[in-house]
Amino acid sequence: MAIRQIREIGDELLRKKSRPYEKVDDKARELLQDLYDTLKQTDDGVGLAAPQVGVLRRAIVVDLSMDEENPQGPFKLINPVIVKKSGSQVCREGCLSIPGKLGDVERPKKVTVEALDENGKKITIKADGLLAVVLCHEIDHLDGVLFVDRATELFNAEDVENEENESK
Numbered sequence: 001m002a003i004r005q006i007r008e009i010g011d012e013l014l015r016k017k018s019r020p021y022e023k024v025d026d027k028a029r030e031l032l033q034d035l036y037d038t039l040k041q042t043d044d045g046v047g048l049a050a051p052q053v054g055v056l057r058r059a060i061v062v063d064l065s066m067d068e069e070n071p072q073g074p075f076k077l078i079n080p081v082i083v084k085k086s087g088s089q090v091c092r093e094g095c096l097s098i099p100g101k102l103g104d105v106e107r108p109k110k111v112t113v114e115a116l117d118e119n120g121k122k123i124t125i126k127a128d129g130l131l132a133v134v135l136c137h138e139i140d141h142l143d144g145v146l147f148v149d150r151a152t153e154l155f156n157a158e159d160v161e162n163e164e165n166e167s168k
């Protein structure tokens, strides 16, 4: 297990396209485990993509197992691809690589994602709601796309927190 350093916006590597895997080997499994360990030591992260730790390969982890309403995951995915999408929803997103910022982003309401699991087995995930958002966000990272590119409006996380406290 290893915690890797999370790269932040301004780092050129976050803007590059990641390479797919030809097969899921021990090195791929180690990367997935490191992504998971790194994600778990953040305060409230729900997903992490390989470029965020400086590796330009198509690997992501998504973990909504702490979600009270609808716990799902963790998912450790190699070569994830969105094969179907429908509907739309606007969600307020943040990113571990863009600390202090939140933004409203329009995403599909439902997506079907195909990927390989850590054993190289093909899996299909039918996701809606938050899981669909997080999968789209993480897969974007593999193409060098960040949520701030898609956001219709950006906020400082601190301002949002203060407003929430005032309205309580």
Ligand code: NI
Pocket: 094, 095, 096, 097, 137, 141
């Ligand atoms: Ni992100």
